[in-house]
Amino acid sequence: xxxxxxxxxxxxxxxxxxxxxxxxxxxxxxxxxxxxxxxxxxxxxxxxxxxxxxxxxxxxxxxxxxxxxxxxxxxxxxxxxxxxxxxxxxxxxxxxxxxxxxxxxxxxxxxxxxxxxxxxxxxxxxxxxxxxxxxxxxxxxxxxxxxxxxxxxxxxxxxxxxxxxxxxxxxxxxxxxxxxxxxxxxxxxxxxxxxxxxxxxxxxxxxxxxxxxxxxxxxxxxxxxxxxxxxxxxxxxxxxxxxxxxxxxxxxxxxxxxxxxxxxxxxxxxxxxxxxxxxxxxxxxxxxxxxxxxxxxxxxxxxxxxxxxxxxxxxxxxxxxxxxxxxxxxxxxxxxxxxxxxxxxxxxxxxxxxxxxxxxxxxxxxxxxxxxxxxxxxxxxxxxxxxxxxxxxxxxxxxxxxxxxxxxxxxxxxxxxxxxxxxxxxxxxxxxxxxxxxxxxxxxxxxxxxxxxxxxxxxxxxxxxxxxxxxxxxxxxxxxxxxxxxxxxxxxxxxxxxxxxxxxxxxxxxxxxxxxx
Amino acid sequence: xxxxxxxxxxxxxxxxxxxxxxxxxxxxxxxxxxxxxxxxxxxxxxxxxxxxxxxxxxxxxxxxxxxxxxxxxxxxxxxxxxxxxxxxxxxxxxxxxxxxxxxxxxxxxxxxxxxxxxxxxxxxxxxxxxxxxxxxxxxxxxxxxxxxxxxxxxxxxxxxxxxxxxxxxxxxxxxxxxxxxxxxxxxxxxxxxxxxxxxxxxxxxxxxxxxxxxxxxxxxxxxxxxxxxxxxxxxxxxxxxxxxxxxxxxxxxxxxxxxxxxxxxxxxxxxxxxxxxxxxxxxxxxxxxxxxxxxxxxxxxxxxxxxxxxxxxxxxxxxxxxxx
Numbered sequence: 069x070x071x072x073x074x075x076x077x078x079x080x081x082x083x084x085x086x087x088x089x090x091x092x093x094x095x096x097x098x099x100x101x102x103x104x105x106x107x108x109x110x111x112x113x114x115x116x117x118x119x120x121x122x123x124x125x126x127x128x129x130x131x132x133x134x135x136x137x138x139x140x141x142x143x144x145x146x147x148x149x150x151x152x153x154x155x156x157x158x159x160x161x162x163x164x165x166x167x168x169x170x171x172x173x174x175x176x177x178x179x180x181x182x183x184x185x186x187x188x189x190x191x192x193x194x195x196x197x198x199x200x201x202x203x204x205x206x207x208x209x210x211x212x213x214x215x216x217x218x219x220x221x222x223x224x225x226x227x228x229x230x231x232x233x234x235x236x237x238x239x240x241x242x243x244x245x246x247x248x249x250x251x252x253x254x255x256x257x258x259x260x261x262x263x264x265x266x267x268x269x270x271x272x273x274x275x276x277x278x279x280x281x282x283x284x285x286x287x288x289x290x291x292x293x294x295x296x297x298x299x300x301x302x303x304x305x306x307x308x309x310x311x312x313x314x315x316x317x318x319x320x321x322x323x324x325x326x327x328x329x330x331x332x333x334x335x336x337x338x339x340x341x342x343x344x345x346x347x348x349x350x351x352x353x354x355x356x357x358x359x360x361x362x363x364x365x366x367x368x369x370x371x372x373x374x375x376x377x378x379x380x381x382x383x384x385x386x387x388x389x390x391x392x393x394x395x396x397x398x399x400x401x402x403x404x405x406x407x408x409x410x411x412x413x414x415x416x417x418x419x420x421x422x423x424x425x426x427x428x429x430x431x432x433x434x435x436x437x438x439x440x441x442x443x444x445x446x447x448x449x450x451x452x453x454x455x456x457x458x459x460x461x462x463x464x465x466x467x468x469x470x471x472x473x474x475x476x477x478x479x480x481x482x483x484x485x486x487x488x489x490x491x492x493x494x495x496x497x498x499x500x501x502x503x504x505x506x507x508x509x510x511x512x513x514x515x516x517x518x519x520x521x522x523x524x525x526x527x528x529x530x531x532x533x534x535x536x537x538x539x540x541x542x543x544x545x546x547x548x549x550x551x552x553x554x555x556x557x558x559x560x561x562x563x564x565x566x567x568x569x570x571x572x573x574x575x576x577x578x579x580x581x582x583x584x585x
Numbered sequence: 586x587x588x589x590x591x592x593x594x595x596x597x598x599x600x601x602x603x604x605x606x607x608x609x610x611x612x613x614x615x616x617x618x619x620x621x622x623x624x625x626x627x628x629x630x631x632x633x634x635x636x637x638x639x640x641x642x643x644x645x646x647x648x649x650x651x652x653x654x655x656x657x658x659x660x661x662x663x664x665x666x667x668x669x670x671x672x673x674x675x676x677x678x679x680x681x682x683x684x685x686x687x688x689x690x691x692x693x694x695x696x697x698x699x700x701x702x703x704x705x706x707x708x709x710x711x712x713x714x715x716x717x718x719x720x721x722x723x724x725x726x727x728x729x730x731x732x733x734x735x736x737x738x739x740x741x742x743x744x745x746x747x748x749x750x751x752x753x754x755x756x757x758x759x760x761x762x763x764x765x766x767x768x769x770x771x772x773x774x775x776x777x778x779x780x781x782x783x784x785x786x787x788x789x790x791x792x793x794x795x796x797x798x799x800x801x802x803x804x805x806x807x808x809x810x811x812x813x814x815x816x817x818x819x820x821x822x823x824x825x826x827x828x829x830x831x832x833x834x835x836x837x838x839x840x841x842x843x844x845x846x847x848x849x850x851x852x853x854x855x856x857x858x859x860x861x862x863x864x865x866x867x868x869x870x871x872x873x874x875x876x877x878x879x880x881x882x883x884x885x886x887x888x889x890x891x892x893x894x895x896x897x898x899x900x901x902x903x904x905x906x907x908x909x
Contacts, residue, residue, distance in 0.1 A: 373796060394798035403796060411796055414789030416856045425786055425797040428779045436777040479797075 072137065075100045075233050075264045076121075076153075081131035083116050085466075090116040093131070094290040096283055098233065103255065103265045105279035105296070107308055108498070113288040114268050118235050122155045123148045136232060154226035158237040158268075158496070160218055164211035169193040171210050172225055196228050197221075200257050215359065216247035220254055227258055234258065235266045240274060241496055244358045244524060245559060252278060270498055272301050284308050308499060319510045319532060325349030327385075328518040329487055331370065334379030339365040340542040343379070347487070347518040352509065354533030355522045357562045362542040363522045364406050367489045370520075371396045371403040373411075383486075397426050399487075402480025406491035406522070408469070412476050415465040419457055420446040422464045423479045449478040454504065470501030477508065488512060491522045506532060526555045538562050607901070608849060608862065612869050619876040626879065633758050637826075639871035640764035641666075641819045642838050643864060646845035647771045648812030650863045653846050654775075655808055656788045656855025657708060657715035661722035662816035662842055665700045666835025668730040669693035669820025674739035674830025677746045686746040690821045697817020698810045700726055705809030709802040715809075723839065730832035739830040750825030760822050767815065772860035784808060788855025844891070845870055848898040869894070 076098040083091040091113045098104045108114050119125045121133070123142030133140045135151055142148040145155070162171045169186075172193045178185045193206040202220050210218065219239055226234045236255070240248045255278060259265060269275055275282055276296060284291040284307040291307050329347040334340070340362035347353040355363045369376040372390040380387055383399055390396050396403065405411040414422055420439075423446050424431055431442040446460035453474045457467050464472060473493070480488055490509070494502045509532060513519055523529045529536055536553050538545045538561040545561045620627035645662045652659045673693040677685055700722055707718040741747070752759045775781035783804045786794040794801055819838075824830045849866030851858030870891070877887045 371796075392798075393796055394800065397798040405796060411790075411792040414786060414793050414856065416852075416854075417785060417789045421782070421785070421789075425782070425794070425799070427798075428782055432779070436773065437779065437782060 073099055074134075075136055076140075076266075077132075077134040078117075078121075079132040079134075081117070081120065081133060082128040083113075083120060083125060084128055090288050091120075091127075091285075092288045094285060094288070096290070097293070098264050098266060099281065100232075101259065101262045101264055102280040103259055103267055103278050105275040105282040106266055106268045106285070107270070107275060107282060107304070108285040108291075112285045112498070114285060115237065116288075117285070118155065118237060118266070118268065121148065121153060121235065149229050149231075152230065152232035153235070154229045154231035154233075155235040156219070156222045156226055156237065156239060158239075158241060160222045162210045162213075162218055162221070165209065167207050167209055168204065168213065168221060169206040171221070172196075172206070172228065192228075196224050200224055200227065200254055202254065215242045216244070216250070219243065220251065223251075223254055223258065227261065227263065231263060233264045233266065235268070237268045238270065238496060239267075240269070240271065242359065245526070248274075270496070272304065275304070276301070305499065319506070322350045322510065322513045324351045324534065325516060328383065329370075329520075330380075330382035330385070332380040332382070334366065334369060334376045334381070336365060336369055336374070336376045338542075339374075340369075340539070343539075343544050345537050345544070345547060347520060349516045349518055350513050351534045352513050352519045352521060352532050354529040354536040355520065355539060356526070356529055356536050356558050357539035359524065360541075361539040361562065363539050364491055365542075366539070367403065367491055367520060367522055371401060371489060373403070373405075397483065400483060400485045401487045401489065402426075402483050402485035403489045404473075404476050404480060404491065404493055406495065408472055408476065408495075413464055413472060416463060419450070419455070419460045419462055419464050419467070419475055422475055423449060423460075423482060426479060426483055445482065446478075449482065453478055453481075453508065470497045473497055473501070473505070477505070481512075485517060487518045487520065489520045489522075492524065493521065494523075494525070494528060502528075526558065529553075529558075530555065608865050608869065608898075612865055612872065615869065615876070616872050619872065619879075623876065623879050626876065631875070633761065635868075635871045635875045636761045636764070637758050638874065639867045640758075640760040641822050642841045643764055643845065643867035643871075644767050644815050644819045644822070645812075645838060646842040646849075646863050646867050647767060647860055648815035649839070649842045650846045650849070650851050650858050650860065651771075651775065651784055651808045652715065652812050653843070653851045653853060654784050654788045654855060654858040655805060656791070657805070657808070658719060658843070658853075659701075659704065659809065659812045659816075660716065660719040660839050660843075661700060661704060661726055662812065662819075663835040663838035663840075664723045664726035664730070665697050665813055665816035666820040666823060666838055667832050668700070668726045668733075669697050669817035670824040670830040670834045671730045671734045671739060671832055672696045672830070673746075673821045673824045674741035675733065677741050677743045677824075678739055680743050681745060682743075683745045686743060686749060686825075689741075689746060689824075690749070690818070693821035693824070694814045694817040697813040697815070697820065699813070700816075701810040701813020702806065704813065705806035708809065709805040727832065734830065734832045736832060740828070741824050741830050742828045747825050747828050750822055750827075760826065763818070763822060767818070768860055768864055771811075771815075775860055780804065780807060785856055788857075790856075841870060842867075844895045847895060847902070850898075850902060852902055853899070866898075 074097045078094060078096040080093045080095065081091060082093055094113070094117060096117070106114055116125060120127045123144045135153060140151065142151065163174065169190045173189045178188045178192070190206050197204060197206065202224060204217060213221070223234070223236070239251060243251060255265065267279055279296045281293055282296050282299065282304065283293040286308060325348055327346045328349050332344050334343040343366050345353070355366065357363045365374065368374045370381060370390070372392045372395050375391050381390055382388065388399055420442050424442050428437060431437050433441070443460050449455070450457065450460055455474045455478070456471050464475060467475070494505055497505070509519055521529065521532060530553055534550050535547055536558060537547045538558055540562055548557065625631055649659050649662060673689040676692050677689040704715065704719050704722050707713045708715045749759050754762050775784065783794065783799045786797065786799050787801055787804060791801060820835065823834055845867035846858065846863050847853065847866065848869055849862035851863060873891065874887070877890065
């Protein structure tokens with residue numbers, strides 16, 4: 069079965085977890101020196117497959133894996149790395165207190181006698197970064213390096229292991245549009261060195277831009293492999309979801325009512341300054357900007373997670389005081405946070421517990437929480453949002469990302485919110501679940517709720533929002549109406565913060581530009 | 586595929602049940618083995634004697650379980666036992682009547698609560714890790730106990746007071762009755778009340794707990810006050826049984842309490858634990874102590890065996906979490 073053209077062959081690989089067959093006889097062949105995209109919905113089994121290759125999971129008996137022509141069964145990541153297989157995880161976690169070069173050589177430091185050879189490590193790191201075209205000082209502490217740069221460094225580290233195959237797990241999740249293009253350049257340079265790449269992604273654009281071949285798995289089963297040049301977007305989507313779907317979400321119109329939320333001159337020094345906007349009933353209000361523009365901080369302040377220093381928040385025309393999340397909850401404001409792991413999930417608790425936490429008293433009988441009442445409500449939500457989980461008592465850590473996100477949305481729906489804030493609601497979520505979440509958001513708007521969405525995905529913002537506020541470096545650049553909003557306009561506003569002089573007049577007619585301090 | 590899923594679901598149930606009740610099984614086996622080996626081990630008298638021993642550090646273990654479930658710890662409980670015992674004895678010494686006896690119990694719990702309040706305040710508002718906060722309290726409470734008592738035992742031989750520790754209700758020793766009451770109340774608090782759910786939420790993910798509107802500081806404060814009050818109660822119980830208060834009481838009890846919680850499957854990472862399992866953990870320690878004693882095992886060896894069991898329990902817990 070060994071094919072000399074392939075760096076990696078997986079034949080009939082399966083993996084069973086308690087209660088779930090995560091992979092069912094999956095086949096995958098990666099040609100030497102090619103970029104191979106791996107696609108599939110959340111929970112399809114992509115990560116499981118990659119973890120098997122990286123020695124983190126042991127596959128069920130009965131399958132075969134060949135790497136570079138040899139049978140391959142890594143017991144730990146170090147085995148994989150030694151064989152020439154490196155991984156760039158979705159969420160990289162470098163040692164923040166060490167320098168770039170120190171992180172680069174972590175665990176395999178170059179030594180001179182018993183001491184580390186700092187110069188040699190710096191020089192070597194510099195050399196590789198130069199070759200790949202990543203400009204940066206190797207003595208910078210990792211904590212001062214942006215997420216995007218850290219991602220590029222992780223790729224460079226993988227290259228320096230003399231890897232023959234590098235797995236990249238959704239490398240663009242945390243990156244902005246311009247950073248993504250830099251990443252593409254680096255990925256192509258890596259390929260030019262003869263290194264094969266497995267590129268896991270949810271984004272169709274990336275797959276067509278980068279990959280030579282694309283494989284799809286769905287529900288733990290291998291669907292097929294195609295040359296990227298031989299397949300259309302529609303065909304690829306059909307392979308992934310197994311059903312027809314429009315590429316871009318078409319939302320229906322919703323009648324917009326009176327002003328519900330009125331934010332005036334909200335400021336938190338160092339994070340954002342003088343943010344003012346209103347959101348009306350039934351309106352979907354988008355907030356755009358580059359990573360670090362202060363978007364998340366603004367919504368965190370509205371929810372009271374990190375309260376603003378000055379400014380006013382009015383609800384129903386009355387000023388309200390929000391200092392902590394429980395204030396916001398009392399005013400029926402819900403908040404799906406950006407980082408599921410950090411601020412969303414209680415990983416070792418059940419689906420039910422995760423859902424009901426913001427407000428426990430509806431489930432109380434005689435001051436005691438009624439488990440049956442709580443699981444009834446959780447079951448209703450499970451059906452409504454079509455959450456895939458064996459039971460509502462399942463520990464939420466065992467669910468896929470998309471389903472975890474649905475639980476978190478359900479958490480705030482149970483509050484019957486008037487305002488729902490969603491920060492990156494579809495981050496790391498597959499197309500199928502995305503569309504469901506979009507439909508849900510529009511449905512909530514129709515019910516008269518005011519929705520605020522922070523997103524780095526331009527298409528998502530443009531297709532959902534009635535109006536989009538653009539932020540740059542903590543300032544409000546302007547608010548653009550749905551009819552006038554284009555990707556180019558918003559990107560330009562987000563990138564500079566300043567309005568390009570040539571276009572100023574044209575743009576002034578399109579949007580209300582705020583005075584740029 | 587459906588069939589395969591069904592099979593794995595069934596298998597899950599077995600491992601889940603084993604995970605959940607494994608320690609209970611070990612307790613039963615341990616007790617059965619010792620009953621066969623030692624004549625009279627399973628006698629009612631011996632069982633009550635074990636339960637009396639267990640009741641005191643078992644009550645502390647319940648408080649410590651709350652702290653550990655939030656992701657914290659309480660190292661001060663042994664010292665709080667000493668302080669509470671000295672305070673209780675000082676009040677009750679030379680007095681008579683149930684009024685003073687109950688007052689002494691109340692005062693002991695109050696002193697414990699104050700220690701807990703300080704632990705909780707430093708942890709919640711000072712953002713000092715509870716390990717450090719309660720380590721400091723451990724030294725301080727022991728010091729205050731020595732100071733108050735001049736380093737000497739204090740007589741507590743009031744009839745009313747000692748009858749609580751020595752007496753019995755329908756044949757069940759008083760200390761065991763107190764343990765049962767505390768366990769039932771705390772179990773309900775932990776598993777069925779908002780407070781308990783918030784305790785789990787904080788241990789599960791403190792950021793999320795905040796986002797969900799949980800008053801993290803107040804909840805932590807309550808947890809450490811509860812742990813302190815229960816340590817104080819244990820101190821009063823010990824005093825009433827020993828007929829004296831003593832600043833050396835409760836030495837290393839905090840470790841037995843933590844061990845009981847951990848053997849019962851409370852995860853030091855937070856978010857996992859329960860009162861019934863904490864009782865099972867305490868009983869395992871109690872049965873083992875008694876059994877090894879009656880077998881005449883060298884006390885030095887007893888310590889070594891206990892240590893191994895604690896490490897074994899934590900290894901088991903780590904194994905479980907790795908699988909999950």
